[in-house]
Amino acid sequence: MPIIKSKNISKTYYAEEIETPVLHGLDFEIEEGEFVAIMGPSGSGKSTLLHILGFLDDQTGGTYHFNGKKISDYTGAEIAHIRNKEMGFVFQAFNLLPRTTTYDNVKLPLVYSEYPESEWDEMIMKAIEAVGLEHRTYFETSQLSGGEKQRVAIARALVTNPTIIFADEPTGNLDSKSGKKIIEILQKLNEKDKHTIILITHESETAHCAERIIHIKDGKIDSDKKVRHQKDANHGYKK
């Protein structure tokens, strides 16, 4: 059973009686454990799609099945629970809490989770270790570099050990070296820990680090292909 099943999903924004259609009926499925890149020029609707898939926004047409269940069948509390337990988000703008340490930022999702508090410390340290930021654990995030901030955000996304990690242009605000490090971490999370990863990017090189690329153009799927030669984070071919 695919974890994500999009059937004819569409989205139209309404503002003061002006309709702005963004997505026009998308059909695709994503299996658990996949590493999918969604590519497209800016304005193509790729971010909107990610927000719908991540329960952050509602579609205006079509049906979206998550884990075999229609999203409209979930209650508000269930949706909050799924966002917490099954999903992790990495944003282009990091969205870390200001004046807060790495440790406390990573802890944030646990506060809303059902994990017993006695396990938190271990989970937080494991997530920080996974992004290689042990030496920054008790730094306030304002003291970190852009790349380090994004790694904190990734640690926060994976602390509850979610099925899917959504990454919305995670390298968009970073220099290429820091960006590569982020992609390397995402690849490792996919391969080693079997997290499903959905990555949004407009850079072809970055997209080719995924196993599959869905191209979106003008709100429609332009192509949906397996990557024949997956690249590593340094853009060399793997194996």
Add this chain to the structure above:
Amino acid sequence: MRLTHTLKTAVIGLRTNKGRSMLTILGIVIGIMSIIMVMAVGKGAEDLILDQIRGMGSRTMSVEPGRMPQGLGDVYEIFTESLGDKEVEAIKNKNNVRGDNRVAPFVGFMDTVSHENEKMRTQIHGASELWMEIMDVYPEDGQMFTDSDVKQIARVAVIGSEVKNELFGESDAVGENIRIKGRNFKVVGVFPPTGVMMMMDVDSLIILPYTTTQKVLLGISHYHAILVQAETEAMVPGIVEDIKITLREMHGITDPDKDDFHVGTMEDAMQIIGSVTSALTILLTLVAAISLLVGGIGIMNIMLVSVSERTREIGLRKAIGATKGDIITQFLLESVILTIFGGIFGIMLGAGFTWLIGFAIREFGGFISWKFYFPISAVFLGVGVAGAIGLVFGLYPASQAAKKSPIEALRYE
């Protein structure tokens, strides 16, 4: 989300804006402070007044001219000349009124008294030795005039300590003369500094024999009151009835509504004063409550600012699994913590000011028996009211925060 973490989050949120949080609660602090002060000072005043009345002895009654005042329109009734020597004798008569009572007529007015070049305007009471016993005040220099002075219409006076200081300064007053309405009176006694008793400032009083006051100074034959002291408290209600029957019979009154006199007991007075002071306290508390309302609106305003400032944070929290309830709880807790802190500060300030006011009243107002009164109920009331204000005025901003769609909140600049 666990309450302890929500609590921590709320405290951190408030601490990041320490200055603003402090200013925000000022309205609540002042509101709670005024309510505490009004309640405490009101209660203190009531206790003081009741104490003084009680001090007058629950055995004492006062027969006064005019019917029991029912409203402002009845004020003229006290000028009724219905009580004279005839009535005093009737009340003294054991065939009319039961028990071995002590009866003393009373007249009072205000006038200027002088000694040489010193002058002052003050209360002049025409009374008898019984007055002194009821008040429980005795001269420290000289002595009280006697019943024979009363009979002889003697021109003698006992003066309060302030009158003595004003007119005589450091020098001796006993044996000297004071002038009232162009007549000389010999000072026979001076009261020690006593302060206010039974709502009278004893220190600025002048006591003359009631006969002298009536005949020499006022030229009247009626009294302003007849004080009656029973042997025991238990006899008071029966005596009141006896007096009423006696006087009604004398004055040919059949309808009690047409009484030209009334008998006041201490119990009546305490009841009246109790209800007056509680009405005043309630009124003032309501006025103080308005500042709480204003304070609450201030809290709501700042919470709305805080919600819009932290829109992105709210979006993020929702994206990582916060429910609507989590967000509402977080912001509600912030406003409730704010107001409860305000309430606690208000209670402390209110207690402090109440103490200061009590100190001032004792030191400068002459009410030595003023007690510092601070009701524990006011503490619970203060904290409870403050918390409730936080809940009520925090609810709207908190629900605004919870309503935000996560993606719009995250996009917010």
